[in-house]
Structures are given as structure tokens and as C-alpha cells.
Amino acid sequence: MNIPFFIDSAMLGLQYAMLALGVFITFRILNIPDLTVEGSFTFGIAVSGILTANGHPFLGLLLAVLAGAAAGIVTGFLQTTCGIHPILAGILTMSGLYTVNITVLGGPNVNLLDCDKFFTFAVNLFPYAYRTVVKGVLILLICALAVFLLSLFFKTAFGLSIRATGNNEDMVRASSINTTKTKITAIAIANGLVALSGGIVSQYQGFSDINSGSGMIVIGLASVIIGEVIFGRRSVTIGIISAVVGSVVYYLIIALALSANIFSSNALKLLSAVIVGITLAFPTFKTKIAEYQMRRHALKTRSR
Amino acid sequence: MLEIRHLSKTFFKGTPNENPALQDIDLTLQKGDFVTVIGSNGAGKSTLFNAIAGSFLCESGTILLDGEDITYQKEHKRARNISRIFQNPMVGTAPDLTIEENLALSFNGANKHAFARAVTKKDIAYFRSLLSTLDMGLEDRLKTKIGLLSGGQRQAVSLLMCTMTVPKLLLLDEHTAALDPVTAEKVLSLTSQIVKEKQITTMMITHNIQSALALGNRTIMLEHGKIVLDLKEEQRRNLDVAGLLKLYRELCGKELDNDRMLLTNE
Numbered sequence: 001m002n003i004p005f006f007i008d009s010a011m012l013g014l015q016y017a018m019l020a021l022g023v024f025i026t027f028r029i030l031n032i033p034d035l036t037v038e039g040s041f042t043f044g045i046a047v048s049g050i051l052t053a054n055g056h057p058f059l060g061l062l063l064a065v066l067a068g069a070a071a072g073i074v075t076g077f078l079q080t081t082c083g084i085h086p087i088l089a090g091i092l093t094m095s096g097l098y099t100v101n102i103t104v105l106g107g108p109n110v111n112l113l114d115c116d117k118f119f120t121f122a123v124n125l126f127p128y129a130y131r132t133v134v135k136g137v138l139i140l141l142i143c144a145l146a147v148f149l150l151s152l153f154f155k156t157a158f159g160l161s162i163r164a165t166g167n168n169e170d171m172v173r174a175s176s177i178n179t180t181k182t183k184i185t186a187i188a189i190a191n192g193l194v195a196l197s198g199g200i201v202s203q204y205q206g207f208s209d210i211n212s213g214s215g216m217i218v219i220g221l222a223s224v225i226i227g228e229v230i231f232g233r234r235s236v237t238i239g240i241i242s243a244v245v246g247s248v249v250y251y252l253i254i255a256l257a258l259s260a261n262i263f264s265s266n267a268l269k270l271l272s273a274v275i276v277g278i279t280l281a282f283p284t285f286k287t288k289i290a291e292y293q294m295r296r297h298a299l300k301t302r303s304r
Numbered sequence: 305m306l307e308i309r310h311l312s313k314t315f316f317k318g319t320p321n322e323n324p325a326l327q328d329i330d331l332t333l334q335k336g337d338f339v340t341v342i343g344s345n346g347a348g349k350s351t352l353f354n355a356i357a358g359s360f361l362c363e364s365g366t367i368l369l370d371g372e373d374i375t376y377q378k379e380h381k382r383a384r385n386i387s388r389i390f391q392n393p394m395v396g397t398a399p400d401l402t403i404e405e406n407l408a409l410s411f412n413g414a415n416k417h418a419f420a421r422a423v424t425k426k427d428i429a430y431f432r433s434l435l436s437t438l439d440m441g442l443e444d445r446l447k448t449k450i451g452l453l454s455g456g457q458r459q460a461v462s463l464l465m466c467t468m469t470v471p472k473l474l475l476l477d478e479h480t481a482a483l484d485p486v487t488a489e490k491v492l493s494l495t496s497q498i499v500k501e502k503q504i505t506t507m508m509i510t511h512n513i514q515s516a517l518a519l520g521n522r523t524i525m526l527e528h529g530k531i532v533l534d535l536k537e538e539q540r541r542n543l544d545v546a547g548l549l550k551l552y553r554e555l556c557g558k559e560l561d562n563d564r565m566l567l568t569n570e
Contacts, residue, residue: 157412160401160422164409167398174357174396175410175465176383 002259007132009255013248014139015204016219018146018197020227020247021240023220025190028239029154031166032079034187035090035217037194039097040071042213044195046104049208053110057118061199068195069188071097076184094213102210109209117203139200143244146193151237153189162186163236194220215269222272223247225279305505306333306356306473311365313355313529325351326362327529333473333505338496338520341509347526349509353475356507358382370472384413387466389459389479396462399451403442403461406450407431410465434464438494456487460494467498474499476508492519513545527556 019041026034044064051060071093078089102108122134153159164172165182173179194216202208227246231238254271257263263271313326325348333339343349355362358379366375374382389396397406408423408431416422428446435443438460442453450458459479466474476495480488496519499506510516516523523540525533532555535543543551 155422156419157408157416157422158418160405160409160412164398164401164405167400168395171396171398172409173380174383174388176380176413177409178380 004132005259006252006255007136009251010248011132011136011139011204012201013223013251014136014143014244015201016197016223016251017143017244017247018193018200019216019220020223020243021146021150022190022192022194022197023217024224024227024239024243025150025186025193027221027224029163029166029236030183030186030190032086032183032187033090033217034072034075034190035087036071036075036093036097036187036191037090037217037220038213038215039094039101040068040191040194040213041198041216042101042210043067043071043097043104044198045202045208045212046101046210047195048199049110049112049202050104050106052112052115052117052203053208055116057116057120057203060203061118061196064195064199065192068198069192071195072188072191073184075191076180076187079187080180080183098210101213105208105210108211109207111207112203113206117206118200119203135204139204142200147240147244151240154236154240158182158185215272218269218272218276219250221276222279223250225276226250226253229279305335305337305370306331307366307368308332308356309366309368311355311362311367313351313360313362317363325529326355329365329529329531331524331531333507335505336503337522338499338506339508339522339524340516340520341507341524341526342511342513342516343526348529349526350477351529352526353388353477353507353509356473357386357388357475385472386475387471387473388475389462389466389477391478391481393455393458393462393482396465397450397458400449402447403435403450403453404428404431404446406461407434407465407468411468414469434468435461438464454487456483456491459483459491463491463494463498467502467504470502470504472505474504474506476506478509478511481511496520513548517543517545517548525552532556 019037023034023037026032026037044067047067048057048060048064051057051063075089075093078084078092079086082089084092119135119138122138123131126134154163161172161175161177162182162185164175165177165179165186169179172182198212202212223246224243225246226249227242227244228239230245230249231242233239250272254268257271258265308329308331311326311329312324315321315323315325329352341349341352354360356367358374358377358381361376366373368374369382369385374385398409401409404423404427408427411427411431412420412422431446432443435446440457440460442457442461450461453461459482462479479495480491483491492515495508498504506520508520510519517540521536521540523533523535524531525535533551
């Protein structure tokens with residue numbers, strides 16, 4: 001068994017954990033599938049990439065978050081104030097972002113291999129430690145911080161009104177809370193996290209590519225769903241943790257499939273789509289099977 | 305307290321389906337009034353509530369609440385002063401949130417900073433004492449998701465949520481209609497108890513003429529978007545269900561037509 005390969009995969013999962021958190025916020029808390037993710041992930045890659053290439057890796061991550069949040073605000077604005085269907089609003093932003101991203105990046109891709117990254121300082125701080133270990137601990141810390149802050153945020157009065165907005169919007173409005181505000185804020189936070197994920201991924205892999213965003217919504221959904229299979233759907237804090245764990249497990253599953261030579265890496269997108277499709281369809285089929293068995297049982301006993 | 309002047313609303317204006325839902329409504333409520341609202345199907349009872357609560361804007365007329373013009377105020381802003389409970393118990397609460405979180409949601413708005421902790425220990429003690437007044441055992445189930453409660457329990461919690469911060473106006477839109485008779489009776493007596501205690505100005509739509517006449521201090525009847533009857537004091541006290549139906553027949557020249565109402569005339 002190739003241990004370093006699996007460690008790398010787990011680390012990849014942690015880099016994509018922020019993406020899973022973003023998808024968790026829109027898909028589970030707000031109850032809206034938000035397709036902006038595909039564009040805002042690349043937006044994060046582009047902003048962080050171009051700033052890293054110019055020697056500002058930290059500023060790159062910070063601005064990536066703000067850029068993603070801005071994209072989220074646009075989608076939120078389209079959904080609420082303009083009354084556009086949530087899925088279409090996400091598609092519009094995502095599609096428009098392609099032009100923005102390629103303009104920011106100045107070309108289809110940028111090489112970052114020789115630049116300072118945000119983890120370079122940590123690697124230099126511990127010159128005798130393994131590079132991978134330092135990088136891994138750093139990303140673990142970032143994820144822990146994100147989980148901590150988010151679970152704190154969703155326990156505040158404002159966080160509670162965001163959760164309620166996804167649950168019963170009419171009631172929230174009747175409690176004199178502005179649902180336009182709660183929705184836009186939640187979508188902005190979600191896409192800020194997604195863009196942060198993009199920024200981290202691009203710095204870790206050492207290049208920024210314009211096409212990295214495609215299929216990200218499916219990976220995010222797969223992570224959230226795998227997390228729920230492991231932890232169950234319980235409190236919001238457990239949901240946040242399970243999204244992170246789900247992301248790691250997702251990449252471990254992929255690594256397992258790849259190392260067993262079951263699939264070529266080209267099959268990943270199809271594989272992810274199939275996993276998500278089956279899991280989302282599962283509750284419906286469960287009821288259908290139960291009904292079928294009930295019917296069969298009734299017919300059998302009647303004929304006797 | 306509430307002053308409605310010349311309020312009109314027409315749905316589908318300029319189409320063959322044009323429906324004048326409210327026609328030149330004039331209504332003034334004093335502070336502490338408890339008005340019951342009755343009327344046949346499609347008379348405009350719920351439309352009147354929607355207009356007051358701000359679900360839509362009306363083409364003419366003004367609505368004043370406590371001297372403030374709220375005619376063009378947004379729905380969520382009006383909600384600061386106007387609380388509302390609907391017929392469907394699912395509407396008033398968020399099913400996947402716990403009882404304490406639901407209560408906190410309506411409690412926090414007026415009492416807390418946005419980034420303060422949503423549910424504190426102090427809040428929990430307060431919610432517990434509040435829930436114990438319902439006498440439904442809910443005070444020990446604060447962490448239960450509200451979707452697991454029965455319709456009556458949910459409606460009772462809605463009632464607490466709507467009156468926790470005393471609203472200037474409470475709108476009850478057939479809030480006991482979807483409950484079984486025993487629970488309905490319980491929620492209704494809770495309602496009148498809370499309203500009396502906190503002296504909340506209240507309007508209640510009901511299909512039960514008996515309770516329309518028994519509860520509160522005033523009864524109005526709507527027909528084709530107009531107030532056709534406004535019963536107060538002596539006139540109201542001396543009226544029974546049969547008398548009211550007779551009055552209606554004389555006024556409108558037909559029988560009262562409300563499918564649910566007929567079932568509840570004892």
C-alpha cells in the first residue's frame with residue numbers, strides 16, 4: 001500500500017474542506033443548491049494565483065475570500081432582489097465569472113512553482129521537519145479554525161436567523177427579520193469559503209488554471225453527503241465537522257479507487273456524479289421499495 | 305391603535321377575473337380591543353389581514369398603527385409591531401430547529417445584538433417558565449425539534465412566540481381551525497388568557513360564530529370586501545347565533561355561505 005499517496009489524498013481533502021463547508025452552508029443550511037461555487041472556486045484560484053505570482057501569497061488568500069464573497073453577493077442579489085430562480089442565478093454568476101477569472105489571471109494558467117506560498121514561512125520555520133508534515137499541520141489548523149468560527153457564528157442570533165431562513169422563510173420574515181439580508185450574507189460566506197479553498201489548492205499544487213472549477217459543486221455535494229452518512233444529520237456544529245471529514249473521506253475513497261487501478265483518473269467526475277446521484281436518490285428509493293414489499297405482501301396474503 | 309381609512313384592494317385588475325377583495329374599508333380599533341372577524345367564503349377576511357400585515361400593498365387608502373403611517377412599510381418592518389398566527393400550524397415555526405431556538409428567534413430581534421449568543425442559560429430559564437404556562441409538558445423538551453410536536457403544540461408555541469414581545473397588534477387567522485376540538489378549545493382559552501393578561505389589541509378570524517360572539521368585545525362581519533356588520537357592546541351582548549344569522553339574511557338577502565361555519569352552529 002502506498003502510504004504517502006494516501007496522506008497526500010487526505011491533505012487534498014483538507015484543502016477542499018472549505019469547499020465542502022461552503023456547499024454545506026448553501027445546500028443544507030440555506031436549502032438552496034448554489035451553482036456559483038463552480039465560478040467562485042476558480043475566482044479564488046485566479047485572485048490568489050496572480051497575487052502569489054507577484055509575491056503576496058497571504059494577501060492572495062485574503063482577497064480570494066473577499067472575491068468569492070463578492071460573487072456570492074451577486075448571486076444573492078439576483079435571487080432575492082431580482083427574484084431570479086436560485087439555480088439560474090447561480091448559473092448566471094458562474095458563467096459571467098469565467099470572463100472575470102480569465103481577465104484576472106491574464107491567461108488560461110499561471111505557474112507558481114518558484115514563488116513564495118502562504119506555507120513557505122512555516123516550512124522555513126521548521127527546516128528539519130518534513131515539508132509534507134508542516135504543510136499538513138498548517139492546513140489542519142486552518143480547517144479547525146474555520147470549523148470553530150463557523151460553529152460559533154451559527155450559534156449567534158444572526159446565525160440562528162440564517163438557519164431559520166432555510167427552514168421556514170415566511171416565519172422568519174414574520175419575526176421581523178430581513179430574509180434578503182440573511183440569504184445574501186449566507187451565500188457570501190459560503191462562496192468566500194469556496195474561493196478560499198480554491199486559493200489554498202492552487203498554492204499547494206503550484207499553479208493556477210482557469211478550468212479548475214468545473215465539477216466542484218459535485219465534489220462539494222459528495223463531501224457533504226458522505227459526511228452525513230458517517231455522522232448522520234444532527235446539529236449544525238456536527239454538520240460543519242462532518243462536511244470537513246466528508247471531504248477527507250471522499251478523497252481517500254478516490255485514492256483507493258485510483259490505487260487499485262479500478263478507474264483511470266479521467267473517470268473521477270463521472271464517479272463523483274454517480275455517487276452523489278445515488279445518495280440523493282436513496283431516500284426516495286427506500287420508500288418505493290418499502291411500498292413495493294407492502295403491496296407484494298398484501299397480494300400474497302389475499303390470494304390465500 | 306389601528307386606524308384603517310378607505311382601504312381598497314383589487315386582484316387581477318383589468319382582467320376578466322377582476323376581484324375587488326377589499327372595498328373602501330374603514331375600521332378603527334381602540335387599544336386593548338379584541339375584535340372577532342366573521343364572513344362567508346371569499347369575503348375578504350384573510351385579505352384584510354394580509355393588507356394590514358403587509359403581504360401586499362393596497363391601491364388606495366391608509367393604514368395607521370399607533371399613529372404611525374404603515375401603509376407602505378415593508379412586511380418584515382411591520383412584523384416588529386404586528387404578530388400573526390395562521391391556520392396551518394406548520395407556518396408559524398421552523399420544523400428543523402429546536403423549541404428553544406424557535407422561541408429565541410422571536411425573542412432575540414428586540415432584545416439582542418446580532419452577534420450575541422442566540423440561546424443563553426438565562427434565556428432557557430425564561431423559556432422554560434414561559435412554556436410551563438402552556439401546561440403541555442413542553443418545558444422539559446426544549447431541545448426537541450419543533451417538527452416532532454403535534455399541530456396543537458406547535459400552535460401553542462407559535463402563540464407564545466407571537467406574544468413574547470408584546471405586539472401592538474395581534475392577528476389570528478383561524479388559528480384553531482386545523483386542530484381537533486379539544487386542542488382547539490385549549491389553544492383558544494390560552495389565547496384569550498394571554499390577550500387579556502397583556503392587553504394586546506387583537507383581531508381574530510373565526511368560522512365559529514359561537515366563539516366569535518363569546519370572545520372579545522367586538523365583532524365585525526365582512527361580505528364582498530366590505531364591513532357589513534359592526535357589533536359592539538349592548539347590541540352584541542344581546543345577540544345569539546340565530547339572531548346573527550337572521551341579521552345577515554336581512555342585510556345581504558341570502559343565507560350565510562361558509563361551508564365550515566354551518567357545521568359549527570349548535
